Amino acid sequence: MDTAGHSEATAHRGLELTPFRGLRYDPDRVGSLAAVTSPPYDVVVRPDGLLHLESADPYNIVRLILPQAATPTARDEQAARTLRRWLAEGILTPDPEPGLYVYEQRADDGLLQRGVIGALRLPEPGDRSVLPHEDVMHHVVAERAALMRATSANFEPLLLTYRGDSAPNPTSTTVERAAERPPLLATTTEDGYRHRLWSITGPEEIARVRSDLSRHQALIADGHHRWATYHDLRAEHPSPSPWDYGLVLLVDTARYPLRVRAIHRLLHDLPVGDALTALKGHFHVRRVDAPLDEALATLAEAAEGGNAFLLAGDGAFHLVDRPDPELLSRTVPTDRPEAWRTLDATVLHSTLLAHLWHVPEDSAAHISYIHDTAATVEKAERDGGTAVLLHPVREEVVRDLARQGVTMPRKSTSFGPKPASGLVLRTLDL
Structure with a gap:
């Protein structure tokens, strides 16, 4: 999303994506990777979908992203206890070294989406390197903030999009090369989507991706409430700290167009x-x-x-x-x-x-x-x-309004496919 020709209000310093030590399920300790994943928290249709996922596997990620208890405080404390227990038992284990992650989704109808997961530095006020396009509900932001505060973790990556160069670029080249290697994990969820994940840990590869992304501006495709939560929590912690960053998936829609649904x-x-x-x-x-x-x-x-x-x-x-x-x-x-x-x-x-x-x-x-x-x-x-x-609203309408700094009414669009929750997590304690 280039800003040439736009006003100073759309100026940005670019995207700063940072490697992190991903927290992932040990496939030997769970029934299957598919059984522990979930759609994003706001897509789970309550109560039917929640109960279905909880019964799919005792370690399903919904026990962290949508804990169930009598009060909000009890829910957050329960999620924190669950996370600590799963870490102690080795259900979730940190990767040995920091990296960026290439994430792929495929469907039988020909859909192929690939992107890069990393910890994104939150822009300072006035920096429009990341553009929201929807209003948020403050009680949802407060709910997500309480959960992240209690667990010190980002359980689900936001979905951000940017427009890369039409010709091969350092990020797309790195993504395609990673996809040629054996993946860290591969699973097919019950919706028929096939998911694969790779890590990028080489300093030169990481440097090329970071340098390339620093030239771009992104649109929040999914996760406005979590984005607002990231900012609220950063304000609570003196910088520098892990709270200066939030977990995101960046997809180049010049190469992998998203689908927009209502x-x-x-x-x-x-x-x-x-x-x-x-x-x-x-x-x-x-x-x-x-x-x-x-x-x-x-x-x-x-x-x-x-x-x-x-x-x-x-x-x-x-x-x-x-x-x-x-x-x-x-x-x-x-x-x-x-x-x-x-x-x-x-x-x-x-x-x-x-x-x-x-x-x-x-x-x-x-x-x-x-x-x-x-x-x-x-x-x-x-x-x-x-x-x-x-x-559905056309994607170009969403982008044009976001560039003008105009937010749409809350829950106006659903970009997808959304990343499955539970494939890679970020805990701030690492």
Whole structure:
């Protein structure tokens, strides 16, 4: 992501990626590497997904990233005890020397993604070498900070993207060469993704990668809450310290484009009938009697012409589009660029949630953010709530707004594939 031609506000000092001693599962001590991994903490669909992962293996990483206890303090203390026990028992063992890690994901549909995992120095205020693109929920940041504070560990790498040179560059060359060697680990998770991990420990290789990355600017693709957590925790510790760094996966999307999906909303206390009634006279609404895939295709077609949403929860789908322009002018803030004002997520939060449905977006008791489309619909139908399905935002829109310093509404996008949790951890005590 070059900054030539942009204002001084987008100036940056580049990415400083540092080797670390990765903490990894001993494959001889667990049932299988696949059984101890998990999606990122915010993708695990509670409670079903959490219970499934906990039962998959007694050492599944969810016992660290989503500990279960009666109070938040008890949960964090439990995670810290679990980590100490697993270290003492050799379930998790540190690699013998610091390194960067090349991480690969493959899928049967032809997807191939490779990137570099390392400890990234957190930019100073005013340094825009890492660009966020979404707002965060402060209670989630506080929750993640308490967990990291109690465990002194980064359990999951953030997903960052950058645009490398089109021609082979030092980082891409190092990544491709690493992928030709036998991996440290290889496993296939139950979603069908195949994962491989290599370490880069040679001083010359590390130096080439670090020098190359120092020329680039990154976009946070996934992990805004953990990024905010990193910064909060750094502020609590005098520098220099291990808290000056955070665990990240950097992917060059010039070579390995990510996929962008929507994150859907589940409104717990709003039945579909009430939601539709509140839209009368403000949006065009029509029933879509079709399977989920066809309904999503209808949503995609409608989204080409403007804001569109798909409501579910009563056994059918309802296309909501063509909002009243006068309503939007009254409810959508005008202090942001046009590209932000016309986002589906902006209209959803500013107009539908705040103005028509009166649903507080910060309350987990009223709204959940779910990545899996079918799971969102199923939960709405089971619980009597309303599923609000969104169409994905184009990646170029996300990047353009981030470069302007404009953040999108929280949980607007889901970049992927996301790194599996549990393949390599970072403990600050090392």
